[in-house]
Amino acid sequence: MIDILEPWARSVDRIRSHRWRKILVLGDTDRGKSTYCRYLCEQLLANGSRETVAYVDADVGQKDLGPPTAITLGYPQPRTPWTQIEPAAWHFVGNVTPAGQLLPAVLGTKHLVDTARAARTVINTPGFVRGTGRILQTHLIEAIRPDVMIAIVKGRELSALLKPYRYHRTLRLPPSPQASAKTLPERQANRERAFRRYFSTAQQAEFLLDELVLQRALIFTGTKIHLSPFPYAERTDEGIIAVAAANT
Template identity: 35%
Template sequence: MNTIIVPREWRRVAEEIKHGAKTGIILGRTDSGKSTLCKYLIQTWTASRVRVGYVDSDLGQSTIGFPTTVSLKIYDTPHHPRNDANPPYLQFVGNTAPDGFLVQTLHAVKMMADKSRQQGAEITLIDTAGFIDGPVARILKQHKIEMLRPQWILALQAGDEMEHLLKGYEKMGWQVIRLTCSEHVAARSQAERQKYRTEKYKAYFKHARLTDCSLHRVVFPSCILGTGERIDPSVLPNKLCIHAPNRPYLEKCGNELLIIADAADALIPVSPLKESFGVASVILIERDGLKDLLVGLNDDNNCTWDLAPSLIPTLLPAN
């Protein structure tokens, strides 16, 4: 904080909302200073013996966590960069942007906000991504606010770039506090942001090791993989033969038939397969798309373990 000139209004707001607020959400465009504001608030409040939970939901430029995750850290003492290593709570989303992952992102934020309260945080700060333009951004932000029901919304603006969101929130009864961006926040190029993610990946996987895991020891919540009846392709009649470089992996579960083949352009007799197995859909996954795949491993409470997940090219059976 000694290297940043904090705007006077930041100091005023920190004192104003310190008492009585339980949850707050920070909105702003990319490079508006959201994370800087959060660090300032954490330092200010913990110096007054307020326990603060910091939920970092910026999937691509996470401050305390790992790209593709929503993370939580509880602060009892003033913020220090070294405290950002190995956040105690993570929730894997699986992408560096919320596009196409809205449900997963909302679920992860809710889990981390609930965990913050369970850990005794008096104030929970939700730091968001700079995703504010377009209908998808509006949907994500609106449902996040409805879900968290914060006592206040802190909006960092250089001009009026978020008024299309803020005026609507105010009409719905939410308390919005507008703040100007710090003049000392440095903008980063797309290349710099990509480099930041790469460095995060390298640091996280520095001591990672390869490991084999049986397909039937894990659960894939959004896929039938490992939950159905495996089918040996060698016993299929000629009219159901799947022409691919290597034998495909087949599994039937309920009304679906899963096929994992070496190439997406493998010749699949979809209609005969549906008729023969009595399924409504045939799902084809290219095996190469499952190699070097980043995954999150969750515990019994569905929280992601904070460990370096293995790159698992041998997770699937060879045949």
């Protein structure tokens, strides 16, 4: 149970009354973005609402929905715990930080927002907001074109990010007083728990390589060649790839 700030409650009333469809939530780390997103989704679903609410979790490091390293889409339901919401779709980024993965992060978020097709879509962004992170957030804003941005800030935080969008509809909200700074070991532990939870029901599966399509990978795009002592090798447009046995 959390104490909800009055500005947070007023923001929900405004979002509901104006029927803003795409809500992009921005903020530094440890500001309560995830808490706000969950609260907003729950309120939009309250009182017998028949609106479909989608949640796009674009924070690849500290996940509410699905495993780290992926952007995920889910559909919260009234009285359903968040831990029981299964991702309806996801986009693999491949890292627990969007640093160095800006294009997959932007394309993946945009794709899932478009896929949602909901009356309301709440988008939770990573707390990566300075330097390269600011560039990521600007591309997210321009790709998604939200109806409203929710900036959870202390003082003048995010000024450099938001000033170019000063004519865009933006609600600035204070952080949750219960949001506390997490240490690096705490963040790592959260990711480990999220991975364990996601893979707890995993089963071993076998696939024929000839039937698989590997995206963004060079292997299996060329012509197979014999290259001793390697069990597999191929010639591609970018050179030769050789696969070595595990014990070599």
